[in-house]
Amino acid sequence: MQTSFDILLAMENIKQQLKVIIIQGLRINDRTPESLRDDQQLIDGDLEIDSIDILQLILEIERHFGIKLVDGDFDMAVWKSINTLAAAVDSKLAVKART
Amino acid sequence: MRWYQHRFHNTKALQLMFDGVPRIPRFAHPFVAMLTAFFFSRLMKKERRAVARNLRQITGSRGPALHWKVYRVFYSFSNLMVSYIDLPQASHAQILSMLADGEYGAAIVAKYLEAGNGVIFWTAHLGNPEFASRLLELHGRPVNVARFVEDNPAEKLLRDRMASGRLKVIDLRDGASATIELLQALRRNEIVAIQGDRVYNPRHSAEVSFFSKPVAFPLGPFLLSQVSGAAVLPGFVIRQGWQRYRMLGGDPILPGTSSDSIADQVAALVRAVRFFEAQLSVHSDQWANFFDFWQAGLHD
Numbered sequence: 424m425q426t427s428f429d430i431l432l433a434m435e436n437i438k439q440q441l442k443v444i445i446i447q448g449l450r451i452n453d454r455t456p457e458s459l460r461d462d463q464q465l466i467d468g469d470l471e472i473d474s475i476d477i478l479q480l481i482l483e484i485e486r487h488f489g490i491k492l493v494d495g496d497f498d499m500a501v502w503k504s505i506n507t508l509a510a511a512v513d514s515k516l517a518v519k520a521r522t
Numbered sequence: 523m524r525w526y527q528h529r530f531h532n533t534k535a536l537q538l539m540f541d542g543v544p545r546i547p548r549f550a551h552p553f554v555a556m557l558t559a560f561f562f563s564r565l566m567k568k569e570r571r572a573v574a575r576n577l578r579q580i581t582g583s584r585g586p587a588l589h590w591k592v593y594r595v596f597y598s599f600s601n602l603m604v605s606y607i608d609l610p611q612a613s614h615a616q617i618l619s620m621l622a623d624g625e626y627g628a629a630i631v632a633k634y635l636e637a638g639n640g641v642i643f644w645t646a647h648l649g650n651p652e653f654a655s656r657l658l659e660l661h662g663r664p665v666n667v668a669r670f671v672e673d674n675p676a677e678k679l680l681r682d683r684m685a686s687g688r689l690k691v692i693d694l695r696d697g698a699s700a701t702i703e704l705l706q707a708l709r710r711n712e713i714v715a716i717q718g719d720r721v722y723n724p725r726h727s728a729e730v731s732f733f734s735k736p737v738a739f740p741l742g743p744f745l746l747s748q749v750s751g752a753a754v755l756p757g758f759v760i761r762q763g764w765q766r767y768r769m770l771g772g773d774p775i776l777p778g779t780s781s782d783s784i785a786d787q788v789a790a791l792v793r794a795v796r797f798f799e800a801q802l803s804v805h806s807d808q809w810a811n812f813f814d815f816w817q818a819g820l821h822d
Contacts, residue, residue, distance in 0.1 A: 473698075475742050477701060499699055499702065
């Protein structure tokens with residue numbers, strides 16, 4: 424059975440992977456994954472991520488985690504920060520694990 | 523970003539056309555278009571010169587041959603504008619009757635819709651793209667037209683005229699929510715139509731040799747293809763007489779799956795641009811670009 428500590432660890436792991444995907448997938452040269460905060464704003468923030476970057480991120484995230492991040496009931500609030508994006512990825516991974 | 527706007531692109535001029543043209547007998551429409559094209563080609567000097575420069579680049583023509591081609595561009599544009607009167611209300615039977623050979627790519631679109639990832643129709647400001655979007659309805663799936671609806675009442679008037687239950691205009695100025703809406707449409711196995719010959723976001727474009735000179739084209743449609751798995755079908759609806767059309771479709775472009783997604787997008791873009799170039803070299807007098815394309819299409 425998964426403990427709260429395991430869940431926290433899994434979530435932390437997802438955030439770290441997402442930070443690498445953001446930096447590498449969007450070819451951001453002036454930042455490192457470690458420099459991104461968990462509450463880093465994704466849209467309209469200082470990373471200057473636009474609508475096409477979002478598509479690129481969806482591609483990289485879906486390929487990396489083997490999930491379908493965007494489906495019929497996708498909530499745009501997912502893009503608020505790395506925290507919210509990690510939570511969305513985590514929930515899709517949970518669905519994937521159940522099926 | 524506003525690419526280009528001529529001084530007659532306003533609601534007054536459009537309303538005048540929508541009210542006036544139906545009062546003229548149909549058989550006289552081509553003749554009125556000839557006169558209108560001549561009048562506007564003389565009046566719009568800046569646009570005439572830009573069209574001449576574009577056509578010289580494409581065809582190499584000069585002198586009277588070039589002037590004739592320039593006039594034909596204005597005539598084709600008259601055809602396009604008049605089509606806004608009947609096209610929005612035309613039934614599917616009427617749409618089919620306007621096709622010169624009845625061919626609208628039914629088999630190929632059906633084949634790619636069967637995969638369940640939707641289809642991306644990649645077109646340009648060549649021929650009649652509005653007719654193309656109505657033709658896409660015939661495949662029995664909702665059609666989502668991606669376009670920048672510029673902050674101009676005339677632009678909104680044309681958009682609202684074309685929108686219907688089956689044909690939805692998705693305004694790319696809505697940013698991330700618009701691109702996600704397009705992705706969701708493809709994941710519902712719907713059709714997305716995009717005009718690929720204008721760059722609104724230079725950061726997401728690639729320069730491709732186009733009639734021997736580099737021009738930037740958007741990569742967005744090919745990224746959308748990668749994310750959704752949808753095939754890109756390049757195609758144009760070419761005018762073959764007054765309000766008579768023919769669909770020209772290129773080979774489907776399937777999304778690349780290598781680890782370098784941007785290289786895959788560029789490779790797909792090059793294939794689409796090559797098809798566009800081939801069609802444009804034959805139908806250059808139907809390319810509605812009234813600004814200097816090679817100048818505007820280059821990155822700073």
